[in-house]
Amino acid sequence: MRLPCCSARMVIILAVLATLTFAGALLLCFWGIPLVIREQIHQQTRLSEGTEQWDRFLELPFALNYSVRFFLVQNPSEVVHNGSVPDLKESEPYTYSMKLKKLDHRFDDNDEDSVTYHREFDFAFDYSGNTHPETMVTIINPLLMAALQLANSLERLAFAGCIDQLLGSARLDKPITTQSVKKLLFDGVNFGFTNETGAACTAVRNRIIPLLKDVRVVEEVEEETTGTRYFRIAFFNYKTINYLKTPPDGIYTVNRGQRNMSALGKIMRWNGGTTIPTYGTASSTNNETCHNLRGTDSTIYPPFLRKDEPIVIYNTDICRTVELFQTNSNLEYRGISGAHKYETNENLLRPATVTPEQDCYCSKATKNVEAKDDCYLDGTFDYKPCLGAPVILSQPHFLNADPKYGKNFTTLKPDKSKHAMYLIVEPNTGTPLEGLKRVQINTVLRQEPLISFITPPTMYQGIIPVLWLEESFSIPDKYLDLLDNQYFKKVKLATTFKYGFVGVAAAIFTGCLFLFVRKQFFKKKSN
CATH class of the missing domain: 1.10.287 (Helix Hairpins)
Structure with a gap:
């Protein structure tokens, strides 16, 4: 019916x-x-051979900007002889384009879903601005200050007696030096030539070699034609293929994210190990903070990032992890809604323990202006265990540092919008959209009483900025359109x-x- x-x-x-x-x-x-x-x-995001993601992983398809600003000393004579505070002028940015490749990749263990590789950087000066790499700049001499810190009293006396032969021709024999930008950053300032030293100073030169062995920014070069040996100092040559020592960036083993999306890009081993040995002491109460290997290499992030989860990056330049915390979970970025913005906080370079001396980053490796041990944990960071040389890191213009460091320099004006670090990520795909990494290199300008003809008793003493660098990127429209499609x-x-x-x-x-x-x-x- x-x-x-x-x-x-x-x-x-x-x-x-x-x-x-x-x-x-x-x-x-x-x-x-x-x-x-x-x-x-x-x-689309997992690291599988033959995919666009894999190709982008092996070679970043666009260059990053690598900019350096020097703190130019306007009154060098007054600083050395009259104790005047250095009159610092920030230079224009000297900008390089930086290309990044991952080489010699291999799959050691398919069961753990990993890939192992090392990275290669290539730098080319950007001539589109108003600066030129041949420009001469006058800055505090970090090599001389480092050498005086690394040597003991007898070594300093012997070094001082040969300073003309070892450093004079390179204009590195004074507390303040004038050098070209390209030599300071990548090409190197050459000093300590074996054909310029007599027998006595050759012995002193040979004594210096062990002191410089672990200094990342100094290499010993031998000319093939003459056999002459000399030292070369360059701030960032260690990042290039011209570096003669073992590259400090190391060998990475990271998760491919084929089985577990949330583990994509996370470092499983670095140089074959699962810990970072650079910092931490027997008296530290938080050694796991310094030793735990966490995060990514900063080029890839897992998809579906959670709002309450920070981004962790292992940075080989400073031999430690850096945490960025979410400050905006609904950012509009060039037509993309819901982007996440991450920033470091004011505690980035401050102690994580109640007693600073018990913090694992308190290495006391670099003496302060009074030749005493110092933690450098109130917004600054003793870089010597990583760099091998007594250098102090901070954020540019001593952002978030104790006011005592910047109070004497009238031209230093810390500004979060100009000097902080941040990262913008599309959270569903984990695609980095824009980022800025900024750090400042400082040196300890200190009198050495036994060699007063080099560092007079009238010389100004303090933590002096040398330069600050900015590594930045913004995803090109081409790849933003690809993400959209x-x-x-x-x-x-x-x-x-x-x-x-x-x-x-x-x-x-x-x-x-x-x-x-x-x-x-x-x-x-x-x-």
Whole structure:
């Protein structure tokens, strides 16, 4: 028997079917479709050979900006001979484009889902600005200050007697030096030539070699044609393929994210080990903070970043991890909604323990201006265990540091917008969109009484800024469009389909409900 189209039974059947359709639509739209999108993101972001993600991982498809600003000493004679506070002028930025490749990759263990590689950096000066790499700059002489700290009293006396032969020709024999930008940063300032030293000073030179062995920025070079040996100091040559020592960036083993999306890019081993041995002492109460190997190498991040989770990066330049905390979870970035912004906080270079001397970053490796041990943990950081030379790091213009460091320098004006670090990430794909890494290099200008003809008793003493650098990137439009095509357009289409499907199901359900109510109404009226 055929049921009338508006019979009570038919209306009930249609209502049940509409309810099931509506429930199925909700299940599909709010569970099924997101699951499909999540799986697509997993396929696009994991490190699988032959994919675009893999190619981008092996070679960053765009260059980063690497800018250096020097603190130029305007009154060198007054600083050395009259004890005047250095009149510092910040130079214009000297900018290089930095390309990054990952080489010699291998898959040691498929079961652990890892890939091992080392990185190579290539720098090219950007001539589009107003600066030139041949420009001469006058700065505090970090080599001389470091050498005087590294040597003991007898070594300092012997070194002072040969300073003309070892450093004179390179203009490195005074507390303040003038050098070209390109030599200071990458090409190197050459000193200590074996053909310029007599027998006595050759012995002193040979005594210096062990002191400089672990200094990252100094190399010993031998000319193939003449056999002459000399030293070369360059702030950042250790990042290039011209470096003669073992590159400090090391060998990375990271998770490929094929099985576990949340582990993508996270460092599993560095140089074959699972700990960082650089910092920490027997008296430290938080050695795990310094020793634990955590985070990524800063080039790749896992998808679906949680709002409450910081980003952790292991930085080989400073031999430690850095944490960035989320400060904005709904940033609009060049048409992308919901980007996450991460920043370091004011505790970046401050002690993590109640007693600073018990902090694992309190190395006491660099003497202060009074030749005493110092933790340098009130917004500064003793870099010697990593660099091998007594250098103090801080944020530019001593941002978030104790005011005592910058109070004498009128030109230093710490500004979070100009000197802080940050990172902007698209959270669903883990794509880094924009970032800035900034750090300042400082040296200890200190009198040495036994060699007063080099460091007079009238010389100013203090922690003096030498330069600050900024490593930055902003994703090019080309790759932003690629991200839009691969992810955002699909999400928009899925969202449109999702709500359209729910709307149709809701309309059917409402229509059947209306028919049922209408049927009941007329039934009661007829009765």
